[in-house]
Every structure is written in C-alpha cells, then in structure tokens.
Amino acid sequence: MNGGEAVKDRAKGPLIRFVIVFILLIGVFYAFYVPISQTPAYQSFLAMFAQATGAILSIMGQDVTVIGVDVESSLFHMQIVPGCDGMEAMALFVSAVLASPVSLRLRIWFMLPGILGVLLVDLVRLVSLFYIGTNWPAALHVMHWDIWPGLLIVIVLSSWLVWARWVWHRQQRVADVQT
C-alpha cells in the first residue's frame, strides 16, 4: 500500500462513522416519532404550530381562526398533521450535525440555532402555503408536495455544509497557528 492509499483509507473512517451514526440517529427518531405522532398529546403540539401560523397570518392582515390543528379563513382551510411539523427536516439536520466528527461543543453550538432555524423555515412554509391556498389554489398541490419539501431539504443541507466548511476553515486556522 503506498502513502496515497494509506491517506485515503485513513480518511474513510470519519465518513463511515458519520453514515453509521446518521442512520442510527434517524432510526431512533422514527422509532419514537411514528408512534408518538399518532397520540392525542401530539395533537396539542401540532396545535401550537397552528397557533403560531395563525398568529403570523393575523399580523400579516389575514382574518383567520385557529381551532385545534385547523387554521381557516372564509377562503381556505388548512390542517396541520404529522409531517407538516418539520420534525423530519429537523431530524435530518440534528442527525447530520450530531454525526459529524467534530467536538461536542461545536455540534451543540450549531444545533440549537439550527433547530430554531428549521422551525422558522417550517413556519414560513405553512404561512406561504396558506397564502397560496387562498390566492392560487391550483398551485397548492405542487407547492405543498413538490416544491417545499425539496426547498426545505436544500436549506437544511446547505446550512450543514456551510457549518462544515466553517469548521474546516477553523481547523485550518488552528493548524496554521500550531505550525
């Protein structure tokens, strides 16, 4: 084995560990999320999303009523169900960050604002879907099922990549100082 191959082999370790930890974390998430999302208690959690969506829509001048998980106006009715809560996008983000081979402190520092960011993007998604449902109902299905899921994922993934590159530049600076 030459030097280049040895470096390549050594470099595979973090990626393999990342993939394994990522899969495990996603598995743990679904093991809890699937049964919990079917309980009445989870409806209260979803109702909070409905309340937050309703509050933002009200601030934006929409006349909406929120009853439980339903957000409705005279023109459009929307129901928040498991899957609309952004939990899977959050799980993707948290799992990717936690599985990354960097110090726990760096992971936690990034994870907390990241979770809030995902929640915020999901609220933007819900508000935008309400607007689209009200003003452009023909586009609702495409926006809900085709556009927003891809958008949410690329936002999560880009955030992780930006963080990863920031971590790398940070390591470089540390290494420069040491040498």
Added chain:
Amino acid sequence: MSKRRPVLGFLIRFLLLYTVLMIPWPGVRESYRSAFMAGARTFATLITSGDPVEVIPIDKAKGPEDTALVIQEDHGGSVRIGINSGEVAYFPTALAITLILSTPAPWRRRIRGLLVGLLLINGFIVIRLAVMVWYTHSLLVTQVAAIVTPSPPTFLSKALQNATFAAGIQFVGVGHGLACIIAVLIWTLVMLRGLDFSLLLSETDAKSHQPEES
C-alpha cells in the same frame, strides 16, 4: 463562483435543476407513471404470495392519486389503495438526481454517482411499494378475519393499527420526509468521498490532507 463558494454554487445549481425536473413537462410524468406501473405490477405480484394484484391507472382529474393498487383475495375480498406516482417515486428520484448533479465535483464522478444513486433510490421505491402492498394485503386479511370472528377492537389493537398505518403508509409509503432523508443519505454515499469528508470536517490531520479534486 462555484470554486470559491461551493455551497452557494451547489444551492443555485440545485434550485435550477430541481425547478427543471419539477416542471410538469408534457408527457414526462405520464411516461414515468407507465414505467412506475409496470415496475409496481412486477414487484406487487412477487410479494403477495400469489394473490392477484392489479395496478391500474386512475383519472387524475378526480384527485391527486394517479395509480391504484388493488389486491384480491381467494375468498373474494379486495382492497384498493390509491397512490400518486409523482409523490411516491418521481419526487425522491428527482431529489436524488438534483442533489447528485448539483454537487461541485468532476462530471465523471457525478455521472458515476448518478448511476449508482438511481439504482439505490429505485431500491427505496421498491421498498416503499412493498410496504404499501404488504399493508394493503394485511388490511385485507384483517377484514376477512373480522368477518369470520367479529370482535370489537381493543384500545391496544387500535393503537397498534394506527401506529402500523402511520409507519407503513404515512411515513414509509407516501411521506416526503423519509424520502428526503433517504435521498440525502444516498447523496452522501455516492458523492462524498472519505477524503473530501475528512477535509470538510475531521478535526485531525486537517493540514496533512490535500484536496483530491476541486
């Protein structure tokens, strides 16, 4: 720009390509649905141990579903489940293609990644279909059993039924969340190389590795 700001380049390429793939070009989704139905028919028959499975088109004007899986049982019962081939299969495929082709890597690597990625994402679609057919089939068995020995559902059996439905249909079957996660996982497997990942994140040997490709 893409060399200096690879994430921004990745994001822009993703948005452009994803938009192109998601635009309902005439004939594309219809052709995809035909291929999807042919594949679904083959796999559905294989996993239902001989019970006849029909995969039939549905008029999209009546709702979002465009394909129906109908499983018939020997006793004469049947269960029908409507699915949208776009949501179940086209979406994860388009997402995986977009992620792979948007990655700032040499074209040769992207094409190789695309071939392996398509194979893997279709494996996931087969699993999705298998779960849906299995669930539909088990629903039929439950219905037949309920007719033969009627008994009111207990709290536990109802909870189990709900969880099974959620796991089988809501999340694995048609849910976009898991499809997105699988697409990202496939992208990681086919596009990120150990050395790139090590350069990107690893806290050790950051200076000793040299970038293999831009």
